[in-house]
Amino acid sequence: MTIVILALIIALLSLSWKYILRLEPAGIFAAMWAFFAGAVMLLQNQIEQRHEGQIFVLVSVTIFVMGTIFCDTIYQPEATGKKLEMRKEWITPILLILIAGAMVNPIYSIALHGFSLQALLSMQDLLNMNRAISEDRYYTGEAYSVINQFFLIFSYAAPVIGGFCYRLVGKLNKFLCVITLIPGTFIALTQSMKMVMMTSFILWFASYIVCSYSYNLPIHIKPKVILRFILIILGFFFVLFISMVFRTGEVSERTILDISQKFVTYALGHMHCIDMWYTTYTPAELAWGSKTFMGISNLLGIEERVQGIYPEYLNIGKNGFYGISNVYTIFRPLVEDVGEVGTMLVMFFMGYTSNYSFKNIITHRNVFVNQVVIIAIFAYLMWSFVASFYAYTSYLAMFFLIYLILRFIQKESTL
Numbered sequence: 001m002t003i004v005i006l007a008l009i010i011a012l013l014s015l016s017w018k019y020i021l022r023l024e025p026a027g028i029f030a031a032m033w034a035f036f037a038g039a040v041m042l043l044q045n046q047i048e049q050r051h052e053g054q055i056f057v058l059v060s061v062t063i064f065v066m067g068t069i070f071c072d073t074i075y076q077p078e079a080t081g082k083k084l085e086m087r088k089e090w091i092t093p094i095l096l097i098l099i100a101g102a103m104v105n106p107i108y109s110i111a112l113h114g115f116s117l118q119a120l121l122s123m124q125d126l127l128n129m130n131r132a133i134s135e136d137r138y139y140t141g142e143a144y145s146v147i148n149q150f151f152l153i154f155s156y157a158a159p160v161i162g163g164f165c166y167r168l169v170g171k172l173n174k175f176l177c178v179i180t181l182i183p184g185t186f187i188a189l190t191q192s193m194k195m196v197m198m199t200s201f202i203l204w205f206a207s208y209i210v211c212s213y214s215y216n217l218p219i220h221i222k223p224k225v226i227l228r229f230i231l232i233i234l235g236f237f238f239v240l241f242i243s244m245v246f247r248t249g250e251v252s253e254r255t256i257l258d259i260s261q262k263f264v265t266y267a268l269g270h271m272h273c274i275d276m277w278y279t280t281y282t283p284a285e286l287a288w289g290s291k292t293f294m295g296i297s298n299l300l301g302i303e304e305r306v307q308g309i310y311p312e313y314l315n316i317g318k319n320g321f322y323g324i325s326n327v328y329t330i331f332r333p334l335v336e337d338v339g340e341v342g343t344m345l346v347m348f349f350m351g352y353t354s355n356y357s358f359k360n361i362i363t364h365r366n367v368f369v370n371q372v373v374i375i376a377i378f379a380y381l382m383w384s385f386v387a388s389f390y391a392y393t394s395y396l397a398m399f400f401l402i403y404l405i406l407r408f409i410q411k412e413s414t415l
Helices: 002-021 025-042 052-074 088-112 117-121 123-140 146-168 171-179 182-191 194-214 223-248 253-280 294-299 331-362 367-382 393-409
Strands: 082-086 410-414
Touching: 002 025, 002 052, 025 052, 025 253, 025 331, 025 367, 052 253, 052 331, 088 146, 088 171, 088 182, 088 393, 146 171, 146 182, 146 194, 146 393, 182 194, 182 223, 194 223, 194 331, 194 367, 253 331, 294 393, 331 367, 367 393, 367 410, 393 410
Parallel strands: none
Antiparallel strands: 082 410
16 A cells, blocks of 8 residues: 555655746645645554545545646646736725734634633733634634634735735835735734644745736745745744644643644544544435535534534544644545545646636736636645634635736736
């Protein structure tokens, strides 16, 4: 099985290499899953594996890349003779509104759980607040408010616009573009909700790439860019680590050691869960999209979304390593929705669609719609190791908002 998986990784990287260098959806998707598959293979003595599920995932990702290659072969649109322009006078007020709206959610949530902002001034109060809010979320159900849920949309929309505008604005607005990542980070540090921070970084990065291709601004992978990217990743993981420590309610050597072990679980637990689930699941009646789009099906009362989406927790470790996870990637809901063959077809179609939309952005065809489509695809692919990005209603509402904003801050003109 090890040889088969290594062969699949090599084949996947060979097929997707040019897309990786261009930071296109197929390239990022392939690089992510090649890394996950390779990393988990190195930890076979610590993480239990049966490999059938891992092979299914790698084959699915490979078919996504093949859909992209197929689109390259048959769809070669010509430039439309149009160009995009940014309405720069609107960038500052829009960024300020989005940042202010994004900060309403964490501040209101703190008050909703019975804390005040004074708790931020004391390390012990901050730890107590993290622990209490985390326990409320996982054991008694998250405190709900229509206001809170509404402003959560701003927490996601802000980094989208921040990442999109970063390369087109001056120094002051570049600063504001980076600040759009603060609300999600603040939520992670005060409420132990890592998902919002992770999503913020993913959306910022996705929209940065989409803007670069929309305005023909090449992304040069130079040593300076690589160093900056490494520093951003290290900073992200440092904040993530601190958030996990705060969630325990104490800072000690034992806590730090425990959290270090949990890092492996967060990074690779999904490889065990999808592998075990795939090798043991019994085919049932297909859900036809209600699992992947649980944000909609939950709203309509078709499905009930529980905390963490899936209640089944698995122990991923062996030989003294211990970790539990209930993260099943995008591939479990896809199989539950359309079956194994259907999943392959969906992957091929998505690979084709992503490249189709990417080419339309470059040639300025229905550019505003395609910008949102590619950002949505990027988000789905980069979040694929966790769950379906569309399992959350706030994400879906966010895409509608960013379409309106992107449509407003840009204009098309003829060359």
